[in-house]
Amino acid sequence: MDKTNKTVRTILISIVVLVFVLGIILVVNQYNSKNNINPFNQSSEEKLNEAFSLEPRVNGDNLELWMSLEGEDTLPVVAFTLNITLSSGNGNPPTRATQVTPGSQLGVNNWSMPLNEIETVKEGEVNVKIGGLHIDTSRYVFKNSEPLMIATVPLADDNVSFTLQSEHSEVLDADVNKYHFYDTEKTTSLYNK
Amino acid sequence: MAIKKNILFAAFVIGLVLVSILITVRQTQERQQPRPEAETMPSAVLSLHPSQTTINDTINVDVKISSFVTNISAVSFRILVPFSTGLEASDFSINQNLAISEDWNFPIKEIESGDSVYKIKLAAVNTSFQGLTPTTDLTIASFKLTKNSQCSGDNQISFDMTETKVIDKNTKENILVSANSGTYNCDAISGTITQTPTDTLTPTISISPPEETPTPIITGTPIEGRVNVDFRLEGITTPRSLAQDVKITLSSNTGEHVQSFDTTAETVGDDGKYRSSFVYLLYPSDFGAENVNTIEELENVVGSLNILIKGSSHLQKRFDSAPVSWQNGDIFIDVSDGLGNALLAGDVNDTNTLTIEDIASIISYYTDFSVPVGASVNEDVNDDGVVDITDIALAIKNYTDFTVQGDQ
Numbered sequence: 063m064d065k066t067n068k069t070v071r072t073i074l075i076s077i078v079v080l081v082f083v084l085g086i087i088l089v090v091n092q093y094n095s096k097n098n099i100n101p102f103n104q105s106s107e108e109k110l111n112e113a114f115s116l117e118p119r120v121n122g123d124n125l126e127l128w129m130s131l132e133g134e135d136t137l138p139v140v141a142f143t144l145n146i147t148l149s150s151g152n153g154n155p156p157t158r159a160t161q162v163t164p165g166s167q168l169g170v171n172n173w174s175m176p177l178n179e180i181e182t183v184k185e186g187e188v189n190v191k192i193g194g195l196h197i198d199t200s201r202y203v204f205k206n207s208e209p210l211m212i213a214t215v216p217l218a219d220d221n222v223s224f225t226l227q228s229e230h231s232e233v234l235d236a237d238v239n240k241y242h243f244y245d246t247e248k249t250t251s252l253y254n255k
Numbered sequence: 256m257a258i259k260k261n262i263l264f265a266a267f268v269i270g271l272v273l274v275s276i277l278i279t280v281r282q283t284q285e286r287q288q289p290r291p292e293a294e295t296m297p298s299a300v301l302s303l304h305p306s307q308t309t310i311n312d313t314i315n316v317d318v319k320i321s322s323f324v325t326n327i328s329a330v331s332f333r334i335l336v337p338f339s340t341g342l343e344a345s346d347f348s349i350n351q352n353l354a355i356s357e358d359w360n361f362p363i364k365e366i367e368s369g370d371s372v373y374k375i376k377l378a379a380v381n382t383s384f385q386g387l388t389p390t391t392d393l394t395i396a397s398f399k400l401t402k403n404s405q406c407s408g409d410n411q412i413s414f415d416m417t418e419t420k421v422i423d424k425n426t427k428e429n430i431l432v433s434a435n436s437g438t439y440n441c442d443a444i445s446g447t448i449t450q451t452p453t454d455t456l457t458p459t460i461s462i463s464p465p466e467e468t469p470t471p472i473i474t475g476t477p478i479e480g481r482v483n484v485d486f487r488l489e490g491i492t493t494p495r496s497l498a499q500d501v502k503i504t505l506s507s508n509t510g511e512h513v514q515s516f517d518t519t520a521e522t523v524g525d526d527g528k529y530r531s532s533f534v535y536l537l538y539p540s541d542f543g544a545e546n547v548n549t550i551e552e553l554e555n556v557v558g559s560l561n562i563l564i565k566g567s568s569h570l571q572k573r574f575d576s577a578p579v580s581w582q583n584g585d586i587f588i589d590v591s592d593g594l595g596n597a598l599l600a601g602d603v604n605d606t607n608t609l610t611i612e613d614i615a616s617i618i619s620y621y622t623d624f625s626v627p628v629g630a631s632v633n634e635d636v637n638d639d640g641v642v643d644i645t646d647i648a649l650a651i652k653n654y655t656d657f658t659v660q661g662d663q
Contacts, residue, residue, distance in 0.1 A: 140648050140652065141647060141648045141651070142644075145624065164357040168357060169354065169356055169357055170355055172354075172360055172361055173360075174356075174357055174358060174380070174382040174383075175357040176384070176621055177621065177623070177624070193621070193624070195360060195382055195618075196360070196651070197360035197362045197651050197654065198360065198361070199362050199655050199656065230624040230625070232644075234645065234648040236652060238648045238649050
């Protein structure tokens with residue numbers, strides 16, 4: 063009888079330990095998938111190719127988007143896309159514009175902007191979609207020391223936060239290598255920086 | 256009361272009938288309004304302004320476009336100014352409004368001075384969602400013509416129609432119906448002005464003669480052999496679930512018995528390498544082995560083959576004397592090594608040339624970050640199921656001239 067009790071107790075303890083271990087594995091997995099981290103299959107290429115930053119600058123009632131090359135001295139670039147979320151937090155529209163105004167240097171340097179759209183996601187939040195192309199037999203060379211103003215967005219609220227989304231924010235060089243931006247998924251308050 | 260109601264109802268019906276008749280008559284009249292033929296169908300006209308004048312020293316010539324009915328996604332032209340005219344072309348410039356516009360790209364804009372002719376070259380792409388809406392006499396670009404001491408009489412400056420195109424945003428067809436030349440007289444005092452000739456094109460799609468399939472010259476009995484060709488398509492570095500249509504042309508190193516195969520290729524492995532497999536007829540005489548009768552005997556004599564591979568979104572690439580390996584009577588040709596060996600991307604209209612038409616065609620799909628498309632849409636250059644910025648960038652990468660020709 064005593065032996066049987068001991069066996070049952072051992073089985074019960076084993077089950078508790080197993081459930082505990084499985085629980086930890088489940089929690090770790092959920093954490094990793096939320097943060098898009100896969101320790102066994104992390105692409106070193108994805109980690110290494112962050113080379114650009116996008117700085118939001120408020121100038122009067124306008125938000126200016128400045129793109130800089132940081133990881134390299136120079137880079138011939140043929141295309142970029144930016145996926146930005148502007149949110150007012152109080153339900154007011156962050157901007158009433160439906161398109162961005164391309165920076166003057168883009169046109170001068172033979173850039174075009176086939177994708178230029180400000181889409182309302184929900185009350186108080188918009189998605190700014192920008193796609194730039196440089197179709198030219200001579201390449202546009204991005205220089206580390208020369209930030210380029212991509213566009214301006216007229217702001218309609220004084221409490222706007224800015225987030226550069228990692229998905230669909232990228233730069234392609236002349237060999238169609240993909241580069242990413244620093245500080246994506248980081249929300250910045252535009253008026254309290 | 257009932258009579259009044261009936262009268263009101265009858266009046267309403269009569270009114271309705273009268274209004275319908277009026278609308279129908281009006282529409283019929285509108286349809287019968289005579290309109291120039293070119294303006295009632297998608298079409299475009301390029302012209303030089305002024306079209307005829309006398310040059311005292313230097314004149315400014317504008318290149319103008321008029322387009323009708325449809326929107327435009329790309330324009331290219333080449334204007335020829337022969338040295339023999341005694342005219343010199345210079346100062347080529349894009350219309351400033353277009354040059355700084357975010358809707359336009361001008362990948363080619365130059366005057367090339369050849370041995371006997373100035374070539375004024377322009378390629379323009381309108382990348383906006385709607386394209387260039389119908390327009391009348393919009394100046395795209397300008398250049399200067401200066402007469403030198405050799406210049407006399409009337410001189411005609413015309414478009415080179417092989418490189419002059421206006422592309423419809425929707426149909427992706429060339430809708431140029433005419434490109435009007437200019438006549439410039441160098442005799443300041445007694446210049447005679449003649450009517451400017453017009454290069455007229457028919458706005459219908461040209462029908463190319465059916466492609467001739469090379470007929471093998473039979474010399475000796477051919478032996479059937481299965482050929483497996485491994486190759487790479489630029490922009491594809493991971494496995495794809497769908498097969499690609501490809502055309503593979505094989506011949507012996509002597510160039511005899513050229514055979515073409517419209518076949519398919521599937522990715523093998525995990526790095527985007529494609530393999531195509533088909534039956535090929537080997538002629539022992541091509542390899543100096545007239546007395547050979549079996550495929551096994553051929554193993555010792557066939558060491559390489561000439562091969563051309565064409566993808567449906569990629570330019571044709573030639574591999575001369577590609578080494579052959581044998582496994583169980585099958586031939587294996589692997590031309591997938593090295594980045595430089597990949598077929599160049601961007602020929603989405605499958606003409607074995609990469610031009611502004613291909614780029615405009617891909618851009619016509621690009622209406623969002625990532626636009627899902629069905630299988631066999633050539634504009635999805637890297638075959639990942641969506642048209643995005645990468646597909647356009649792949650074509651731009653290889654667009655280095657008016658016409659980038661694939662290997663022949």
